[in-house]
Amino acid sequence: MLMGAAAQAGMDKVILQVTGEITGSAVELDRQTLDALPQVTLETSTVVTDGTHSFTGFLVRDLLERLDAKGELVIATALNDYVVEIPMADFYDFEVIVAYGMDGEPLPRNDKGPLWIVYPRDDYEVLQDIRYDYRWVWQLSHLEVQ
Amino acid sequence: MIRFRNLAFGLLLPLVAVVVFAVLLAFSLVRMIEIENAMRVEAEENMLWVLHQSEVAARRLAETAALIDLGEADTDDLALRFDILKGRVAMLNDGPQRRFVEEIGYDDELEQIAASLNAVAPIIAGFSPGDGVRLRAALEPVPRLFGRAANKAMIADWNDLGGRLETHRAQLRQITVFLVGIMVAGGILAAILGGALRQSRQRNMMLRRSQDFSTLLISSSGEGILAVDRVGLCTLWNKAMVGLIGKSAEQVVGRPLIEIAGFFDLAPLRTGVARALDGDTWQLALQPLFGEKDAEPRYVDLRFFPMRNEGEVIGAILFLHDATDRHAAQQREAEDRDRLEDLVAERTRDLDDALRRERSAADLYRNFAAMVSHQFRTPLAVADSALQRLIRRGARAEPGEIVERADRARNAIAGLTRLVDSTLDAARLDAGQLGAQRVRCALEEIVRTVCTRRREAAPERAIHVRRASQDSDVVFCDPAHVEQILENLLSNAHKYAPPETPVSIYLHDDVQNVFCDVHNTGNPIPEAERERIFDRNYRGTNSMGTAGTGIGLFMARTLARMQGGEVILQPGREGVTFRMILPRFDAVPA
Numbered sequence: 176m177l178m179g180a181a182a183q184a185g186m187d188k189v190i191l192q193v194t195g196e197i198t199g200s201a202v203e204l205d206r207q208t209l210d211a212l213p214q215v216t217l218e219t220s221t222v223v224t225d226g227t228h229s230f231t232g233f234l235v236r237d238l239l240e241r242l243d244a245k246g247e248l249v250i251a252t253a254l255n256d257y258v259v260e261i262p263m264a265d266f267y268d269f270e271v272i273v274a275y276g277m278d279g280e281p282l283p284r285n286d287k288g289p290l291w292i293v294y295p296r297d298d299y300e301v302l303q304d305i306r307y308d309y310r311w312v313w314q315l316s317h318l319e320v321q
Numbered sequence: 322m323i324r325f326r327n328l329a330f331g332l333l334l335p336l337v338a339v340v341v342f343a344v345l346l347a348f349s350l351v352r353m354i355e356i357e358n359a360m361r362v363e364a365e366e367n368m369l370w371v372l373h374q375s376e377v378a379a380r381r382l383a384e385t386a387a388l389i390d391l392g393e394a395d396t397d398d399l400a401l402r403f404d405i406l407k408g409r410v411a412m413l414n415d416g417p418q419r420r421f422v423e424e425i426g427y428d429d430e431l432e433q434i435a436a437s438l439n440a441v442a443p444i445i446a447g448f449s450p451g452d453g454v455r456l457r458a459a460l461e462p463v464p465r466l467f468g469r470a471a472n473k474a475m476i477a478d479w480n481d482l483g484g485r486l487e488t489h490r491a492q493l494r495q496i497t498v499f500l501v502g503i504m505v506a507g508g509i510l511a512a513i514l515g516g517a518l519r520q521s522r523q524r525n526m527m528l529r530r531s532q533d534f535s536t537l538l539i540s541s542s543g544e545g546i547l548a549v550d551r552v553g554l555c556t557l558w559n560k561a562m563v564g565l566i567g568k569s570a571e572q573v574v575g576r577p578l579i580e581i582a583g584f585f586d587l588a589p590l591r592t593g594v595a596r597a598l599d600g601d602t603w604q605l606a607l608q609p610l611f612g613e614k615d616a617e618p619r620y621v622d623l624r625f626f627p628m629r630n631e632g633e634v635i636g637a638i639l640f641l642h643d644a645t646d647r648h649a650a651q652q653r654e655a656e657d658r659d660r661l662e663d664l665v666a667e668r669t670r671d672l673d674d675a676l677r678r679e680r681s682a683a684d685l686y687r688n689f690a691a692m693v694s695h696q697f698r699t700p701l702a703v704a705d706s707a708l709q710r711l712i713r714r715g716a717r718a719e720p721g722e723i724v725e726r727a728d729r730a731r732n733a734i735a736g737l738t739r740l741v742d743s744t745l746d747a748a749r750l751d752a753g754q755l756g757a758q759r760v761r762c763a764l765e766e767i768v769r770t771v772c773t774r775r776r777e778a779a780p781e782r783a784i785h786v787r788r789a790s791q792d793s794d795v796v797f798c799d800p801a802h803v804e805q806i807l808e809n810l811l812s813n814a815h816k817y818a819p820p821e822t823p824v825s826i827y828l829h830d831d832v833q834n835v836f837c838d839v840h841n842t843g844n845p846i847p848e849a850e851r852e853r854i855f856d857r858n859y860r861g862t863n864s865m866g867t868a869g870t871g872i873g874l875f876m877a878r879t880l881a882r883m884q885g886g887e888v889i890l891q892p893g894r895e896g897v898t899f900r901m902i903l904p905r906f907d908a909v910p911a
Contacts, residue, residue: 225416255378255405285407314408 190289191273195250195320197242206275206289212237215272219297222308230293232274236266244320251292251310252317254284261292261310263320269302270295273315287313335513342506349499352492359485368421368474375409376467382406383460390453396445403438403445406463410435425473430466437463545621545641548628549594553577556636565621565641567612584610590623597625597637607648620648697740700733707733732778746805746876757799757883761906764794764803764835768826771807775815782815782824789829796835796903802880803903806888807837809873810899814841817897833908834886842896851890877901885909 189203212233220227239249249261265271274293275282282288291313296302382402388394412418413431422431441459444452539546539557545565548557555578558570566573566582578594579586585594589605596603603625609618622642627634707730711718718726765788772784788794796803814824818841827838846854850861857875878888881901891898 223412223415223418254401255374257374283404284401285404286411287408314405 192317196246197244230274231276232272246320248321250319251312254314290315338506338509345499345502372471378406379463386453386456427470548638550636593625619645700737703733704730785825793830795906797906797909806877809877810839817843837901840898
């Protein structure tokens, strides 16, 4: 379904590329396709902002399951070529989302948008650690499943 | 002083050590929590990286502008690079990052950069070839500003890190000191604990030793020892108790005392136990303790003591001492005393008898004198008067008269002779010179001989003789003695019976003996005198005024007994009957 949506919305701007051990080895996803995934809201604080914020987006595991992803690792890349390796387990142990909105507003590309990997930092004490903080990839553009 | 030192060591020192231990531990904990909190390195600390990335983003934006001029990039790339840079700046203006920038004094520069970006935004939106130079000139100070900010951030970071490390070191030094203090306090506590343990072990050992000693004493004691608890259940039962009661410790421990043996259910025992449980000491002496059926009872002394623990009575202890030997000794002593008393009484009786005999001997002499004066004088007077008459008559005397007078004199002399004989017989009897010559005799013949003689001496007195059967009078006796006995009995009858009444003799027998009853009609002999009349020199109350020596019956009985016979006074109120008993000849073993 996602594939179809991506193909149909060929004119729309692709905002996320997924490659690696998934169905069809590479997919390009636009905003509309991502909107089709079940929407999740997450309330948490971040290390780069003050106070708590409400993030809306989809669960990473929902996307990975749709794409039939098989692997141990997800390599996330940002627009500025920032690259981190995220263990696949993170997405199943915690409700990690890819947020496309914050406090009811869409995330603009010139401010951490359009996509931002957000961990439920306030819900799990273990996540309040710098080894998780660097996995919060903002201006996310590419996921590679390994 | 020692007490105070004990108190200081026993209580104060450990208390102080514990307080020091706790305080130092609390301080250490506080310090460590402080360090732990300081260790939480926040992402905001990583400003060097953020500024460096911002510088890179600025340089890449300028680079992309140049590439467009060369035709190697398009406006989309330029827009992306511009957005990325704007995103960086937006981030630097956000919360913690903004505060850091202000801290290092670069907020003005950041405003300057933001203003520059706002200024170039229209150029980027409507980029046309040739704008590149303008754009680069406008962006020219931005990377430099980011670079200088990064320098400053690095210096601030390192200064901060240095300060933090210094603080940590100081805190760690403090913690080390605290730990040393904790170790010292712990060491003191451990030493005190060790001392207390050793002391307690020593006390336990001493207690065990004294316990072992007590157990040894109790088990090896010859006395029976048992203990009961507050409700009367047996808690201790030593070996001697097993011997006394016959039940083993396994059979009795834990059971009520009164169920163990009937002995403990006796009222004095129950009282003793109850009193000991009330806190009193109590004892019982020579309590009989019955064991096996029909066996002799043992006798035990009991002592009851209360057992106390810190003043409170927690039970009672009983000591049973086997006093059977003592009891037996007491019994023997009592028996000996009784025997001794009997002996003394017997001796007293003997002495009394001797005294009485002595008195009777004195009486004998007195009586003898009286008898001599009376009995001897009468026949002598009779003989003298007969002879005087003969002398006075002289030649006138007729031959018949002479014979008659001479016979009277002779008879008187003969009586006198008999009197002397009997007196001598008694003396011989006393001297043991009188023996019995026992032969086969026909008793009736002897009776008839004696009767004939008596009739001659006293013709006025009738004597009737009869016998039960014809052939049963053969006796084994000394005829002279039997004659003497009969003489005595007949003379007594003559003396005490009224003159006109007859004396009857009745001979009869049984398997063993032949009896000769001599009966007269005189006054019956009072009951109190019936046995005493056989005593030597005893004269009954009804013999007053009658001549006699008090020897006749004594002689008669003594002579009869010498021949295995007897003389008794027959009971009855009709007159007086003496019975002579002699053994039948055929009844005497050869």
